[in-house]
Amino acid sequence: MHKRRSLVKPMLITTTTGYILAAYGPYLSDSSNNDASIQKDILVNNKDGILNWIDEHDIVVVDRGFRDSTGMMRALGLDVCMPDFLNGRRRFDALEANRSRFISKIRWVVESANGRVKHFRWFSQTIQNSTIPQVRDYLQIACALINAYRAAAISSFSNDDQIAAEMLACLHEPNLLRTRLNNEILHWTTNDASNIINFPILTIDQIRVITV
Structure with a gap:
């Protein structure tokens, strides 16, 4: 609950250029549906045949919210990159801080993709409960339009x-x-x-x- 309204949230899987590979949800945004729980649900139930298009040693870049699902991802042979935790310390050492910066330099495209979805006015406003059954379809249409007509979130350069x-x-x-x-x-x-x-x-x- 947030601001006295029930929230639903999707989960996007993108490439490092921001291209949206898959859009899942919507999931009820409550304590039972944190990022790790949603990720487990997607993998355990092989949503959209995800296990058919991931290979061993594929690199998955996630934030700290996926902490409880890293074991499952590694069990599937995926290489997981996630920022370190302070674990009671005041600061990271230099290597940990640098590793976290490496991950942030790649992972920001996910936030960019989420922001692009919210550029659609319908997704940036309060929606009626009666439209919840159609949210998944609308989300996938929006993601398809973004992939088709928006430039990549990041472009390659010669250097x-x-x-x-x-x-x-x-x-x-x-x-x-x-x-x-x-x-x-x-x-x-x-x-x-x-x-x-x-x-x-x-x-x-x-x-x-x-x-x-």
């Missing part, structure tokens, strides 16, 4: 391999800022970049290199 190589090279890099904060006593000050001599002016390409 994709270079970016991937640089990311992998940085995976095991230590957190130098954290090291400095631990070893030095630093204080925040207020300043204006225009008053700092030789403050760097970066081009968009230089910013892309820094933020890989």
Whole structure:
């Protein structure tokens, strides 16, 4: 329940480009139907023949909400990528944080696909209970239209391999800022970049290199 209204939710499976492979649901949005439970239902019941089009060692990228279904996915031979958990700690170590960033850099296309569905006005408003039996059909029609007429959420560029190589090279890099904060006593000050001599002016390409 949210804002005194009953909610239903779908689940989308997408490729890394945002192409929607399958749309499941709607599921009643309650404590019994979290992401992991829905994923288990899809796999156990082989919804839409999903087990026929996944292969051993296919990589599945999910968020932490799928924690309780990772065992089933691995039992089916899938390689699961999911961000780490703090488990009572205050922060991740550098490797865990970098791995989580890797996953986020891929998984955002799922949120993009969900957002595209909500661009259809019918899905962004309150719907009548009488239309619930048709929600699945409407959802699949919307997803088909998105696949047919919307551009991919992410496009390939000539330097994709270079970016991937640089990311992998940085995976095991230590957190130098954290090291400095631990070893030095630093204080925040207020300043204006225009008053700092030789403050760097970066081009968009230089910013892309820094933020890989």
